[in-house]
Every structure is written in C-alpha cells, then in structure tokens.
Amino acid sequence: MSVRFISCLSALVLAAVCAAASWAYAAETPDPVADAGAFRDYFTRKFPKVVLEDFVNGPYSMNEDMHRQWEEKEQFPPYEFALEAGKEMFSKPFKNGKSYADCFANGGIGVRQTYPMFDAADGKVITLELALNRCREANGEAPYSYVKDEMAALTAYMAFTSRGKPFDIRIPDDPRALDAYQEGKRYFYTRRGQLNFSCATCHVQSPGERIRAEILAPALGILNAMPIYRSEWSGMGTTSRRFTSCNSQIRGVPLEPQSDEYRNLEYYLSYVSNGLPISGPGARP
Amino acid sequence: MALVVASLLLLAGPSCAHADGSEADFKAAYAAAEAAEKEAGTLRNQWTTTESTLASAKKAAAGGNFEQAVALSKEAEALAKASIFQATSEKDAWKALEIR
Numbered sequence: 001m002s003v004r005f006i007s008c009l010s011a012l013v014l015a016a017v018c019a020a021a022s023w024a025y026a027a028e029t030p031d032p033v034a035d036a037g038a039f040r041d042y043f044t045r046k047f048p049k050v051v052l053e054d055f056v057n058g059p060y061s062m063n064e065d066m067h068r069q070w071e072e073k074e075q076f077p078p079y080e081f082a083l084e085a086g087k088e089m090f091s092k093p094f095k096n097g098k099s100y101a102d103c104f105a106n107g108g109i110g111v112r113q114t115y116p117m118f119d120a121a122d123g124k125v126i127t128l129e130l131a132l133n134r135c136r137e138a139n140g141e142a143p144y145s146y147v148k149d150e151m152a153a154l155t156a157y158m159a160f161t162s163r164g165k166p167f168d169i170r171i172p173d174d175p176r177a178l179d180a181y182q183e184g185k186r187y188f189y190t191r192r193g194q195l196n197f198s199c200a201t202c203h204v205q206s207p208g209e210r211i212r213a214e215i216l217a218p219a220l221g222i223l224n225a226m227p228i229y230r231s232e233w234s235g236m237g238t239t240s241r242r243f244t245s246c247n248s249q250i251r252g253v254p255l256e257p258q259s260d261e262y263r264n265l266e267y268y269l270s271y272v273s274n275g276l277p278i279s280g281p282g283a284r285p
Numbered sequence: 286m287a288l289v290v291a292s293l294l295l296l297a298g299p300s301c302a303h304a305d306g307s308e309a310d311f312k313a314a315y316a317a318a319e320a321a322e323k324e325a326g327t328l329r330n331q332w333t334t335t336e337s338t339l340a341s342a343k344k345a346a347a348g349g350n351f352e353q354a355v356a357l358s359k360e361a362e363a364l365a366k367a368s369i370f371q372a373t374s375e376k377d378a379w380k381a382l383e384i385r
Contacts, residue, residue, distance in 0.1 A: 035384075042384045189379040191371065194332045194364070200382045253331035261329065 030182040032171050032271055039272040043220040047208070056224035056279040058217035062208040066215060070283075079156055079229040079281040082149070082236045086157030089150065094139040100154070103135035112155075112162035113278050116267045117170065118177040125180050125263040128155055129238055146257035147244065152227040152236035152281075159226065159280030167224060167278065169271040184268025187261050188219075193252030199265075214285055221273050223266065225282030232285065239266055306352030314358035315342055321365035330372035335364040 043055060047062070054061040060070030090108065093099045101107035105114075115128035126134075132154055133143035144150040171177050191198045200219065202211065207218035214232075226239045237245070243262050244254035255261055318339060325331045342357035 038384050185383070186379055189382040190375045191379070192330055192375070194334050194368075196371065198379065198382060204382070204384060248333060251333045253333055253336060255329060 030178055030185070032178075032181055035185070036272045036274055039220060042204070043207075043218050047218070053277055055218055055221035056273075056276050056282075058222060058225060058282070058284060059208075059215035061218070062215055073283050077229075077281075078231075078283050079227075079236060082153045082156045082227075082229070083160055083281060085149075086153035086155070086160075089154055090157050094136070094141050096139050098139050100132065100135055103131065103138070108158060109161045110165060112159045112280070113165040113168050114170075116263065116270060118172055118174065118180060118267070120172065120174060123176045124260065125184075125267045127239070127258065127263055127266050128158065129240060130258050130263070146240035147238055149236060152238050152241075155227045155238060156236065156281035159278055162278045163280070164277050167270055167274045167276055169267065169274055171271065180264045181268055181271060183261070184264035184266070187265045188268055193247065193250030195250040197250040199246065217284075219269065219272075221276045221279075223270050224273055224276050225279045225284075227280060228282040228284045230284045236281070306355055308346070308351055311342070311346045311351045311354040311358060314355045314362070315339075315346070318342070318358045318362035318365060321362050321369065325365050325368040325372065328369060328372040330368050332364055332368045335361050335368060338364060 040052075044050075044052060047055075050061050054067075057067070057070055060066045090100050101109075105111055112128060115131065116125045118124075119126045129146050129151055132151065133146075136143055144154075171181055188199045191201070202216045203219035203222060207216050209216055223239060226242065227236055228242070229236050233241075233245075240257035240262065243265065244257060247254040318335075322331060322335050322339065325335070338357055338361040342354045342361060345351075345357055346354035
C-alpha cells in the first residue's frame with residue numbers, strides 16, 4: 001500500500017468525519033425562524049377552518065359553539081374590573097414622584113407585544129411581569145406577587161393598550177439569547193410531573209380535545225391573551241400563575257415564578273407566536 | 286427438627302416486622318427518601334406526590350406509627366427515584382415531541 005494511497009484514504013476519512021460533525025451541528029443548532037414556521041404550519045394544518053388570528057382566543061377558537069360563547073363573554077368581559085384597577089395603578093405615581101411610564105419605552109403604552117425581551121446587560125430574558133417589579137424596586141416600592149391581582153391588573157392594562165399589535169419578539173445576535181430560546185423550547189417539550197405530561201402533551205398533541213370539562217387551548221397564540229380571567233380561578237391570573245398551575249395539575253412541584261426556566265419558556269412560546277395579535281386581557285373557562 | 290426451625294422462624298417473623306417499624310428504621314428510610322427528593326430538586330423535577338408522601342410519613346412518625354411511617358418513606362423514595370429517572374431520560378427524549 002503506497003504512502004500516497006494511505007494519505008488519500010486519511011483525507012477522505014477526515015472529510016467524512018468533518019461532514020458528519022457539521023451535519024450534527026446543523027441538526028443541533030437552533031433555528032427559531034424555521035421553528036416558528038413549522039409551529040404555525042402544524043396548527044393551521046390541524047385546524048384548517050380556524051382563521052390564523054383567531055388562535056389567540058384559545059379554546060374559544062376551537063369550534064363555533066365556543067366562539068359564540070366568547071363573543072357573548074366579550075359583551076360584559078369578566079376582566080373589566082382588573083383593567084380599570086390596572087389603569088389606575090399604572091397612572092398613580094410612586095412615592096418618589098416617578099411612575100411606571102418612566103421605566104418603559106413609549107411610556108409603557110402599546111409595548112406589551114415586545115415582551116419578553118432579551119436583556120444583553122443581564123444576559124437573560126426579561127418578561128413584562130419582571131420588568132414591572134424591577135421598575136417598582138428601582139423606585140423604592142415593594143415588588144408585587146407574580147401570581148396575584150395587582151400584577152394581573154397592571155399587565156391587563158398594558159396588554160389592553162397593545163391590543164391588535166402583532167407579537168414582535170426578537171432574538172438578538174447573541175449566543176446567550178439563542179440558548180435562552182432553546183432552553184425554553186426544551187422546557188416546553190419535556191415531560192414532567194407524576195402524570196408524565198409536557199406542555200406539548202396538552203397544547204400541541206391535544207388542543208381542541210376535552211380534559212375533564214375543559215377544552216384545551218392550542219399552543220399557538222396561547223400567551224397573546226395573557227393575563228386572563230379564569231372562571232376556574234374565579235379571578236385574574238398572570239402568565240406566572242398559568243405556568244405554575246399547569247405544573248401543579250400534572251403533579252409536578254412548580255418552580256418559583258419568574259425562574260429562568262419559566263422566563264425562557266415564555267420567550268420561546270411568545271417567539272413562535274410572532275405575528276399574531278395581542279388579545280389580552282382574555283377570559284377563559 | 287424442621288418443625289422447630291419453622292416455629293422459630295414463625296416466632297421471629299413478627300419481631301422482624303417490628304424491627305422494620307422502629308423509630309430508627311423510620312429515620313433511615315426517611316433520610317433515604319429525602320436524599321432522593323433532594324436530587325430530584327437539583328434536577329428541577331420534583332413531584333407533588335413525593336412531597337405529600339414525605340409529609341404523611343412524618344405525620345405518621347409523629348403519631349408513633351413507625352410501621353406506616355417506614356412504608357410511606359419507602360413509597361416517597363420510590364416516587365423521588367421515578368422523578369429522577371424521568372428527568373434523566375427526558376434530557377434527550379423531549380426532542381421526539383418537537384414540531385419540525
């Protein structure tokens with residue numbers, strides 16, 4: 001066997017190894033644009049009769065009866081009291097004279113569709129709920145509970161000022177942002193809890209189906225309506241409340257609200273609903 | 286002879302069962318369950334049922350029912366180990382559910 005033959009063979013083996021490695025890298029490298037396209041295609045193919053923008057109405061988009069219920073509900077929306085409270089809270093200055101408007105772009109009006117966003121300084125995802133509490137703390141006020149009424153009221157008002165604006169979640173050219181997105185995706189599809197459910201088990205595999213008395217919402221557009229009034233809760237709930245209660249329902253111990261995992265999950269789920277209008281605050285059974 | 290051995294075993298039976306229900310047995314079983322649950326916690330994948338079973342075990346021990354407390358501790362340990370298995374296997378298994 002000549003030296004030339006051996007070196008040619010080595011080169012071929014090396015090329016094959018490199019090609020395999022680059023294929024594996026491509027397969028593992030997150031591609032949010034492709035993900036969002038595939039996500040949307042999946043739901044529009046599964047529910048060809050549902051108008052794309054209607055997915056933001058969750059279970060109420062799943063059939064005509066439910067849609068009629070939603071229309072009737074919107075005549076006297078149960079979230080109205082929270083909206084009023086949120087508006088008042090938002091405009092009331094802090095003790096130092098500043099207000100929420102000082103913490104947000106455009107005075108906080110019509111900006112909900114840009115949250116969550118990636119904060120390069122922090123290297124982490126910042127949700128609207130987190131931004132509101134950081135604003136409070138920066139101005140000497142105590143933070144609100146992430147799952148209770150005050151936070152729901154504030155986010156309800158901010159969502160209302162953004163109604164109709166399409167979700168516009170950006171993933172900057174920063175590997176940490178892409179990691180956060182990927183971690184959110186991993187959380188979404190990971191089975192957990194004694195019932196061995198992932199978020200996708202209900203909201204990808206079974207939307208439109210009943211789970212006990214409820215109709216499951218599709219994952220596409222599921223956060224566009226947040227915060228929501230839920231009859232089951234007899235009150236308003238934030239995205240944090242939704243995530244923690246989902247975890248409890250599958251017999252998993254919920255993580256702390258606004259943990260990195262939940263922030264990343266919100267980032268992923270919001271990104272794949274880009275282009276769909278904000279419809280919050282919403283109402284759900 | 287065989288009868289004597291069998292009788293001795295029969296007599297030893299209840300005392301062995303009693304040994305499984307002492308306070309020391311409970312402490313050992315509970316510590317094992319708690320360690321497994323702590324590991325599930327580091328994997329961010331604890332189950333509510335493990336937590337409630339651990340609480341029930343503690344309550345049974347506080348009431349002096351160590352036999353039940355040991356049984357509940359062992360159940361909690363099994364639940365915690367199942368949640369660890371779930372978290373470990375899901376490290377890659379989640380990809381099978383992904384919309385592509």
